[in-house]
Amino acid sequence: MTLDEHKITRIESFTFRREFPRYMGNNAKVGPHGKTGIEKIRRIHSNQGAIGIGRSAAPDESIYCFIGCSVGDLFDPAIGTVVEAGFLDAPLHDLAGQILEQPVWKMVGARAGNSIEVYTGGIYFDDLDPQDSPRGIDAVLEACQQDFDAGHAHFKLKIGRGFKFMETARGDQRDIDVTRAVRDAFPNSKILIDANDGYTLERFRNYFEAVSDCEIYWVEEPFLETVYDLKALRAFLKDISPQTLIADFENRNGRNEKPPSPFGRWRADHLEELYKLGGDGLIDVALMDVGSMGLTAWRKVMPLLEANGIKGSPHAWDAPLKTIYAAQVNCGLGNGEIVEGVPGLVQGVDTSAYTLKNGILTLPNLPGFGMSIDESQVLEYSDTHSRIKR
Numbered sequence: 001m002t003l004d005e006h007k008i009t010r011i012e013s014f015t016f017r018r019e020f021p022r023y024m025g026n027n028a029k030v031g032p033h034g035k036t037g038i039e040k041i042r043r044i045h046s047n048q049g050a051i052g053i054g055r056s057a058a059p060d061e062s063i064y065c066f067i068g069c070s071v072g073d074l075f076d077p078a079i080g081t082v083v084e085a086g087f088l089d090a091p092l093h094d095l096a097g098q099i100l101e102q103p104v105w106k107m108v109g110a111r112a113g114n115s116i117e118v119y120t121g122g123i124y125f126d127d128l129d130p131q132d133s134p135r136g137i138d139a140v141l142e143a144c145q146q147d148f149d150a151g152h153a154h155f156k157l158k159i160g161r162g163f164k165f166m167e168t169a170r171g172d173q174r175d176i177d178v179t180r181a182v183r184d185a186f187p188n189s190k191i192l193i194d195a196n197d198g199y200t201l202e203r204f205r206n207y208f209e210a211v212s213d214c215e216i217y218w219v220e221e222p223f224l225e226t227v228y229d230l231k232a233l234r235a236f237l238k239d240i241s242p243q244t245l246i247a248d249f250e251n252r253n254g255r256n257e258k259p260p261s262p263f264g265r266w267r268a269d270h271l272e273e274l275y276k277l278g279g280d281g282l283i284d285v286a287l288m289d290v291g292s293m294g295l296t297a298w299r300k301v302m303p304l305l306e307a308n309g310i311k312g313s314p315h316a317w318d319a320p321l322k323t324i325y326a327a328q329v330n331c332g333l334g335n336g337e338i339v340e341g342v343p344g345l346v347q348g349v350d351t352s353a354y355t356l357k358n359g360i361l362t363l364p365n366l367p368g369f370g371m372s373i374d375e376s377q378v379l380e381y382s383d384t385h386s387r388i389k390r
Helices: 082-101 136-148 168-185 201-214 229-238 270-279 295-307 322-333
Strands: 008-024 034-044 053-056 116-124 155-157 192-194 215-221 245-248 338-341 345-349 355-357 361-362 380-385
Touching: 008 116, 008 136, 008 168, 034 082, 053 082, 053 322, 082 295, 082 322, 116 136, 116 322, 136 155, 136 168, 155 168, 155 201, 168 192, 168 345, 270 295, 295 322, 322 338, 322 345
Parallel strands: 116 155, 116 338, 155 192, 192 215, 215 245
Antiparallel strands: 008 034, 008 345, 008 380, 034 053, 116 361, 355 361
């Protein structure tokens, strides 16, 4: 049966609780990130009995207009979701996969099999919490061990304590001490570092010189990107740690697009700058958020990244389901080696078909995203078919 034979008859909205395994503290600029949050899920029904689910945070009023539409008018398996229906990008990918009896990663290309390396993105400034009695570096190591025991083998460490939460010199030294402590405790793990633009070029070079023997896999957003500073960073890394990658473009730096748009919240001119930076050898990995940009936009962008020598690794914090979407994108499109893992779960969304072991996330060979929901866990509910709320 084709997508054109399916008409959307109903769209339900569920709000579930999202929970991390521990309290998540600060990064260089913002925080704390807490322990719980909410996740809004949409479930789309077709007149042929097909169902698709996925993250979708738009107001109910913005999706009423799609009742009665053909799925084929809203979604092309070779491209993705039409711009106007971008608010339903994830559930439409799932719905199409269900109808076509294909996992999303196969539907979008199956270039990289069904497994990919994952790092934990949940290592924050645990050493600085609680404020009235900071626990020190051991708290960071405990967080790493907790995620390691859950199947993660690689760690992205937040650095930049000297930007806001500690005196600059003391904060930079603490970043060094944390990095070295994690490397000593986990000698076989990949270590990635993320400064959230909390350093200057000079301070970052001083930090990195002190950890250059720690085999840093990538440096992420060390400072607000400029061509001059990126050229200086590339030259520095080429001399001291040539295998270390430069990852950037998670942050839009105020240049926001209002969805629905072809690239979610990213502006086309901003992406053109990224392609040029990659072509000039200054950016190795692009990190646009898989939720804010969207699956369809990533499908458009990934070939252009690859053509300019840039790997793709969609940012996934702060939602465990975004890790699944990022993995589906990379397994389907290729051109990525590792994605961000968000420790935790969404209570009421069953992702048990996915397995995480020794830092490898394996995707199921199930239609769509291979997830289901448990309505008994719902916090809020609305139904665009009958326009009811409870």
